[in-house]
Amino acid sequence: MTRNAKILISIAVGSLLLFIYVAPNLINRIPGLPKLPERPFTLGLDLLGGVHLQYKADLSNIGTSSPGDALAGVRDVVERRVNYFGVSEPLVQISGTDRLIVELAGIDDADTAIKLIGETPFLEFRDGSTLDAVPTEKDPYGGWKSTGLTGSQLKRAQVVFDSQTSRAQVDLTFNDEGTKLFGEITKRNLGKPVAVFLDGVPISIPTVQTAITDGRAVISGSFTPSEAKLLATRLNSGALPVPIKLISQQTVGASLGKQSLSDSMRAGIWGLILVALFMLIFYRLPGITAMMALLVYLLITLAVYKLLPVTLTLAGIAGFILSLGMALDANVLIFARMKEELASGKPLSISLAEGFHRSWPSIRDSHVTTFISAFVLYAFTTSIVRGFALTLGIGVVISLFTSIIVTRTFLRAMIAGRLGRYTWLFS
Amino acid sequence: MFTVSLIVFAASIVAIFSYGLNFDVDFTGGSVLEVEFTNGRPPIEDIVSVFESSKDPIVHATTVTPLGELGLVVRSSDKTNATHGVVTSVLLKNWPEAGLQERQFDFIGPSVGEELKQKSITAIVILLIAVLLYIAFMFRALSRSLSLWAMSAGTVLGLAHDIIIPIGLFAVLGHFAGVQISAIYVAAILTILGYTVSDKVVIYDRVRENILRGSSKAPLADLVHTSVMQTLVRSINNTLVVVISSLAVFLFGGESIKYFALALMVGIALGAYSSIFVASPILVWMGKGKRT
Numbered sequence: 001m002t003r004n005a006k007i008l009i010s011i012a013v014g015s016l017l018l019f020i021y022v023a024p025n026l027i028n029r030i031p032g033l034p035k036l037p038e039r040p041f042t043l044g045l046d047l048l049g050g051v052h053l054q055y056k057a058d059l060s061n062i063g064t065s066s067p068g069d070a071l072a073g074v075r076d077v078v079e080r081r082v083n084y085f086g087v088s089e090p091l092v093q094i095s096g097t098d099r100l101i102v103e104l105a106g107i108d109d110a111d112t113a114i115k116l117i118g119e120t121p122f123l124e125f126r127d128g129s130t131l132d133a134v135p136t137e138k139d140p141y142g143g144w145k146s147t148g149l150t151g152s153q154l155k156r157a158q159v160v161f162d163s164q165t166s167r168a169q170v171d172l173t174f175n176d177e178g179t180k181l182f183g184e185i186t187k188r189n190l191g192k193p194v195a196v197f198l199d200g201v202p203i204s205i206p207t208v209q210t211a212i213t214d215g216r217a218v219i220s221g222s223f224t225p226s227e228a229k230l231l232a233t234r235l236n237s238g239a240l241p242v243p244i245k246l247i248s249q250q251t252v253g254a255s256l257g258k259q260s261l262s263d264s265m266r267a268g269i270w271g272l273i274l275v276a277l278f279m280l281i282f283y284r285l286p287g288i289t290a291m292m293a294l295l296v297y298l299l300i301t302l303a304v305y306k307l308l309p310v311t312l313t314l315a316g317i318a319g320f321i322l323s324l325g326m327a328l329d330a331n332v333l334i335f336a337r338m339k340e341e342l343a344s345g346k347p348l349s350i351s352l353a354e355g356f357h358r359s360w361p362s363i364r365d366s367h368v369t370t371f372i373s374a375f376v377l378y379a380f381t382t383s384i385v386r387g388f389a390l391t392l393g394i395g396v397v398i399s400l401f402t403s404i405i406v407t408r409t410f411l412r413a414m415i416a417g418r419l420g421r422y423t424w425l426f427s
Numbered sequence: 428m429f430t431v432s433l434i435v436f437a438a439s440i441v442a443i444f445s446y447g448l449n450f451d452v453d454f455t456g457g458s459v460l461e462v463e464f465t466n467g468r469p470p471i472e473d474i475v476s477v478f479e480s481s482k483d484p485i486v487h488a489t490t491v492t493p494l495g496e497l498g499l500v501v502r503s504s505d506k507t508n509a510t511h512g513v514v515t516s517v518l519l520k521n522w523p524e525a526g527l528q529e530r531q532f533d534f535i536g537p538s539v540g541e542e543l544k545q546k547s548i549t550a551i552v553i554l555l556i557a558v559l560l561y562i563a564f565m566f567r568a569l570s571r572s573l574s575l576w577a578m579s580a581g582t583v584l585g586l587a588h589d590i591i592i593p594i595g596l597f598a599v600l601g602h603f604a605g606v607q608i609s610a611i612y613v614a615a616i617l618t619i620l621g622y623t624v625s626d627k628v629v630i631y632d633r634v635r636e637n638i639l640r641g642s643s644k645a646p647l648a649d650l651v652h653t654s655v656m657q658t659l660v661r662s663i664n665n666t667l668v669v670v671i672s673s674l675a676v677f678l679f680g681g682e683s684i685k686y687f688a689l690a691l692m693v694g695i696a697l698g699a700y701s702s703i704f705v706a707s708p709i710l711v712w713m714g715k716g717k718r719t
Binding site for chain 1: 461507508511512528529530531532533534535536538539542543546547549550553554557558561565610611613614617618620621622624625626628629632657660661664665667668669670671672673674675676678679680681683684687688691
């Protein structure tokens with residue numbers, strides 16, 4: 001077996017393995033074969049639909065603690081708050097020195113998310129007034145006086161349902177300090193009302209029946225179950241160590257995401273068909289080898305996207321489609337040189353070798369310069385552009401391999417075979 | 428052909444300076460809300476008049492443009508994300524039956540926009556330096572047979588041509604069709620720059636090869652002509668495959684990256700054109716003294 005045949009076989013086997021890795025769902029449709037695990041591509045929010053939020057933390061008043069610690073503290077709190085939504089793999093990430101990025105896939109209601117993430121609920125117990133107290137401009141609390149018991153003395157909050165009315169309630173457990181305070185408050189106010197304020201609004205004004213010393217209380221406002229759950233989550237997540245401010249927001253509806261995904265798939269398929277037609281018309285048999293090399297390119301690239309994984313966005317897929325054209329670039333250079341050598345009367349195998357040899361500097365140059373662009377874009381710009389730069393850069397590297405190794409192997413195999421007799425197929 | 432280039436180039440610069448560039452909220456900061464009326468969009472004049480008579484300062488200051496059959500785009504320069512809430516509530520209140528559906532909402536704080544501007548400028552400057560270093564490195568080898576100045580001038584002017592004309596095109600599109608320049612255009616410009624520079628190097632490399640072969644004692648102009656002709660088909664085909672794949676994105680890739688694909692297509696096509704009709708003539712004009 002010749003060396004070329006060995007390479008050819010490795011390419012064929014490699015491609016098959018890659019195909020299984022890239023598209024197990026297609027293999028799984030064949031009956032009678034063992035089922036393969038299906039691992040989907042990682043899609044960006046603009047294709048899935050969801051919310052992307054960027055926050056800036058105000059680190060000016062952090063005292064002696066380090067900015068990194070403060071920011072990590074913010075991240076932990078936000079992570080706990082975000083878990084309320086139950087989305088799969090919410091992303092909460094520190095970016096730079098004072099930024100926090102939150103991504104929630106599949107969420108439409110950005111406003112609730114923003115409220116939940118950015119606002120610390122302020123729960124407090126007040127006493128000393130009556131049920132019919134009217135808040136005035138001068139006294140927004142309507143005579144209710146602070147007792148010193150707030151949400152910061154909570155140990156835990158959870159949703160419970162009243163056994164008789166089956167309405168949702170929020171069950172509070174205080175910490176030691178809170179338990180003591182709450183005991184004193186209930187003793188002091190026996191038979192009198194105590195008001196529970198949330199963010200300055202009374203949500204429940206129960207009348208104390210007995211002194212409560214076990215540190216437990218139930219807020220039985222008129223909650224829907226989801227409101228109760230939201231409140232419990234907000235109370236449980238604790239306060240943010242430093243204030244944060246929303247500085248950018250992107251919300252993509254699920255329907256638009258779906259449409260963008262199908263649009264870019266369509267663009268990809270059309271891109272492939274158009275370049276294939278072009279290559280076949282202009283380069284005939286070498287055109288076919290270029291298409292085969294392009295299919296290998298496609299498999300390797302998609303496998304890399306899955307493996308890393310690369311988060312595919314709209315711009316990223318555009319970069320991928322563009323890289324299809326660029327992957328053929330090198331083939332065009334090689335074939336053009338080959339044609340020239342054939343025209344000058346050299347035999348096929350020598351023309352092939354010369355074609356590769358002489359086009360190499362040009363191929364190297366165009367790949368290097370495009371790669372520099374992709375690298376600069378990736379290193380110095382922001383998210384949407386980075387998606388494009390990443391797929392373009394990956395494409396450039398892989399296409400260098402496929403256009404040289406794969407195309408050459410295919411062409412050599414063809415020349416060695418029966419087709420080699422028909423020079424016109426190549427010119 | 429050179430004159431045509433010169434005219435289009437000059438026109439682009441005039442367009443850029445007189446119309447200015449229509450930057451998207453990505454750069455300026457602000458909000459864009461895109462909605463769809465699934466039961467049919469109310470007449471755009473009605474929406475405009477409702478918004479204009481609104482007492483809410485944010486709603487009052489928005490600009491609205493129709494999008495496709497059912498869509499509507501609302502832009503605001505407000506520095507908070509409040510636009511979303513106030514605009515949707517006005518739309519819902521006035522047209523409760525229209526089947527309002529949100530498609531997307533972007534809010535970019537002023538600091539983020541400013542940061543993107545800074546980063547884009549940094550990226551462009553760094554890439555320019557990298558490309559110049561690359562050219563200097565590549566041309567050092569060629570400079571024994573060709574004037575370094577002529578090559579550098581030809582390449583840099585060719586690149587300026589490839590970049591300025593698409594920017595000019597978008598100044599015109601921005602002025603007359605309201606097409607806005609978003610973050611992704613920076614990617615288009617830098618990709619054009621990186622991709623087309625190699626095309627020019629390829630031609631010069633071919634010129635050098637022909638000089639070294641020394642088979643002909645022809646004048647430089649003829650040598651350059653021969654080299655251009657030799658690389659012509661390759662240049663055109665090469666460009667065509669990339670243009671074709673961008674065309675697929677332009678036609679089928681959806682609204683949001685349509686004009687990005689257009690910029691790429693125009694820039695890359697211009698790159699091949701300018702290698703032949705800009706970079707090569709300049710090499711001949713400026714390089715006359717060098718050959719011995």
